Amino acid sequence: xxxxxxxxxxxxxxxxxxxxxxxxxxxxxxxxxxxxxxxxxxxxxxxxxxxxxxxxxxxxxxxxxxxxxxxxxxxxxxxxxxxxxxxxxxxxxxxxxxxxxxxxxxxxxxxxxxxxxxxxxxxxxxxxxxxxxxxxxxxxxxxxxxxxxxxxxxxxxxxxxxxxxxxxxxxxxxxxxxxxxxxxxxxxxxxxxxxxxxxxxxxxxxxxxxxxxxxxxxxxxxxxxxxxxxxxxxxxxxxxxxxxxx
Numbered sequence: 001x002x003x004x005x006x007x008x009x010x011x012x013x014x015x016x017x018x019x020x021x022x023x024x025x026x027x028x029x030x031x032x033x034x035x036x037x038x039x040x041x042x043x044x045x046x047x048x049x050x051x052x053x054x055x056x057x058x059x060x061x062x063x064x065x066x067x068x069x070x071x072x073x074x075x076x077x078x079x080x081x082x083x084x085x086x087x088x089x090x091x092x093x094x095x096x097x098x099x100x101x102x103x104x105x106x107x108x109x110x111x112x113x114x115x116x117x118x119x120x121x122x123x124x125x126x127x128x129x130x131x132x133x134x135x136x137x138x139x140x141x142x143x144x145x146x147x148x149x150x151x152x153x154x155x156x157x158x159x160x161x162x163x164x165x166x167x168x169x170x171x172x173x174x175x176x177x178x179x180x181x182x183x184x185x186x187x188x189x190x191x192x193x194x195x196x197x198x199x200x201x202x203x204x205x206x207x208x209x210x211x212x213x214x215x216x217x218x219x220x221x222x223x224x225x226x227x228x229x230x231x232x233x234x235x236x237x238x239x240x241x242x243x244x245x246x
Contacts, residue, residue: 065119065139068111076117077137078102078228085135086125086224088149090217095127097224099239102231108140123228143167144182145189165189 065071074080090097104118112119119140125133146168148161167182183189200212223240231238 071117072115076229077121078225082135082137083221083225087221089133093131095129095131097125097240098128099126099237100227100231101237102228104232144184145186
């Protein structure tokens with residue numbers, strides 16, 4: 001993380017530019033109108049938002065767990081998986097996280113515990129503007145790849161990711177949503193987002209403006225992932241400032 005901070009400072013020097021991305025997160029991943037509406041406070045003052053990866057209100061739940069050799073060196077569910085959701089909720093709200101509380105359990109392969117990781121996790125994020133974020137993640141989802149976002153305000157509630165391919169089973173006999181087929185893998189679901197991000201990166205490399213995430217955005221999200229990892233270890237809330245000063 002110290003190295004990342006140094007990179008961010010170097011990027012601010014004249015003549016330097018960059019266009020870092022945190023995996024698949026970014027403007028191409030979720031509808032931009034949702035972000036614009038939230039920024040204009042069309043939903044009223046934000047009370048709570050969340051998501052899945054593959055949980056978020058952000059929810060993000062994977063269709064299948066990666067190989068355990070990958071898990072062993074992944075850095076844990078918050079650095080490997082939830083980090084993309086942290087990126088999205090920061091981008092959507094325009095606020096900075098100040099505190100996180102993370103919890104998690106192992107319900108699948110016991111090697112997760114041996115590697116100091118979990119396969120199911122939830123994080124409560126407190127932001128400097130007063131919003132609360134709930135990020136949920138799971139390595140397993142028998143129905144497919146589930147990633148969606150909910151924003152709840154005093155005047156409105158809006159969602160993204162609720163399409164006909166959302167991998168859930170509706171138990172209402174009078175409603176056939178979703179009609180499927182279910183999303184099976186993040187590479188398939190976010191193909192267009194990847195293309196958009198790559199095209200934007202090429203434009204930046206040619207000297208164009210940085211329209212997506214900055215290095216500073218990436219560093220902020222990485223600190224959030226570090227704080228969530230530490231919170232899980234302690235079983236207590238952790239502030240971002242505390243992590244920066246450690």
